[in-house]
Amino acid sequence: MKSLIPLSIRRFLGVRYEAWQAARQKNRLLRSLAGDAVECNICGWVGACFTDDLWHPQTVCPQCRSQVRHRMLVAILDGKSTVSGASQADLLAGKEILHFAPERQLRERIKATAKRHVTADFDRGDCDLKLDMSAMPSVANASYDVVIACDVLEHVPDDRAAMRELRRILRPNGTAILTVPQKDPPATTDEDPAITAPNEREHRFGQKDHVRMFGDDFAIRLTDVGFQVTTLSIADFPPSIASRLILHPPQPNPHPLATNHRRIYLARV
Ligand SMILES: [Zn+2]
Numbered sequence: 001m002k003s004l005i006p007l008s009i010r011r012f013l014g015v016r017y018e019a020w021q022a023a024r025q026k027n028r029l030l031r032s033l034a035g036d037a038v039e040c041n042i043c044g045w046v047g048a049c050f051t052d053d054l055w056h057p058q059t060v061c062p063q064c065r066s067q068v069r070h071r072m073l074v075a076i077l078d079g080k081s082t083v084s085g086a087s088q089a090d091l092l093a094g095k096e097i098l099h100f101a102p103e104r105q106l107r108e109r110i111k112a113t114a115k116r117h118v119t120a121d122f123d124r125g126d127c128d129l130k131l132d133m134s135a136m137p138s139v140a141n142a143s144y145d146v147v148i149a150c151d152v153l154e155h156v157p158d159d160r161a162a163m164r165e166l167r168r169i170l171r172p173n174g175t176a177i178l179t180v181p182q183k184d185p186p187a188t189t190d191e192d193p194a195i196t197a198p199n200e201r202e203h204r205f206g207q208k209d210h211v212r213m214f215g216d217d218f219a220i221r222l223t224d225v226g227f228q229v230t231t232l233s234i235a236d237f238p239p240s241i242a243s244r245l246i247l248h249p250p251q252p253n254p255h256p257l258a259t260n261h262r263r264i265y266l267a268r269v
Contacts, residue, residue: 029062039244041074042066042105049250055258056249066105069150069179069262071245072232073106076264080245081236086266088113091175095145098169100133100152110148118144122155134161142171150179154210157193163225167269176227176267180214181206181259184252187215206257213257219265227267234261 010017035048043064051062059068075081077088096116099107101124111117119127131139133149133156147166156162166176183190191212195201198208205213219229234248242248252260 026062033062037244038246040064040066041071041078041080041245042109050246055253055255056260057251059246059249064105068247068249069264070103070105072234072237072247072262073150073177073179073264074109075237075241075245075247076232077109080238080241081232082238083230083232083236086230086232091177091266092146096143097146097148098129098139098144100131100147100149102127102148103150106148106150114146133165134158136165136169139169141168142174143169145171145174147174147176148178149176151181153178154180154205154207154212154214157211159212160221160225163222163227163267166267167226170269172269174269176222176265178222178265178267179262180218180265181210182214182216182218182261182263183256184258184260188217189213189215189221206259222265222267227269230266230268232264232266 005017029051030045030047033047033049033051036046037048038050039046040061040063043061043066045061045063047062049058051060052058053060053067060066076083076086077091079087092110092113094115097110097114097118099110099117099119101121102119107119118129120129120131121127122130122132133152147170149166153159153162170176189212190204192204193211195204201210202208205211219231222229234242237247247262249260252258
């Protein structure tokens with residue numbers, strides 16, 4: 001759309017103009033989605049429907065960009081699931097937590113309830129620690145009560161080594177809170193270390209930097225390294241909560257790499 005503001009003034013305002021324009025577009029989007037059918041349990045936005053991501057229509061909060069997995073985890077923390085022992089008070093309150101690839105939608109909430117909240121990432125510069133999850137010699141045994149890693153293990157070449165490391169750094173009775181993209185319908189994990197080209201990885205595993213597409217055996221891999229695993233899915237929420245918070249895509253994508261069915265894994269030491 002052609003701007004009514006002269007180019008010279010837009011150039012003079014620079015970044016501030018771009019920020020103003022982005023805010024204006026966002027406000028227009030939010031107004032167009034006015035309603036009361038869905039709710040984001042992270043930022044509190046209420047509207048007619050969420051916006052689209054690359055794979056699924058109407059699954060992303062237009063205000064905070066939360067996705068299904070973020071809202072499902074927060075719904076669990078809010079005690080909305082039918083599984084006992086999985087609320088914020090059970091999982092996070094007063095705990096020492098190591099949070100990998102910390103999502104801005106979750107970071108402050110987790111920090112607010114934790115005794116200590118340490119962030120980590122392999123690449124990012126905005127975290128407390130730079131860690132390769134599959135080898136963490138700088139982290140002592142039994143250092144944390146909780147590890148959170150949402151959609152991280154599909155990027156890690158040796159995921160079994162990473163699972164062993166997570167178990168090692170957790171204290172007795174500690175919990176790893178994990179999510180991964182999974183094939184839908186789920187099958188066995190598809191991986192091939194020989195596939196290294198980004199385009200081939202995207203074609204085979206769904207994203208340029210993914211090294212595998214997990215299947216239903218993800219929980220078995222966790223069990224194999226000694227974790228006791230509880231898996232939560234949409235079936236563990238009242239239907240009214242699941243449809244209000246959109247814990248499953250309203251229009252599932254039939255593509256074999258579409259991850260329609262998200263789960264939260266509680267892997268206990
Ligand atoms: Zn939101």
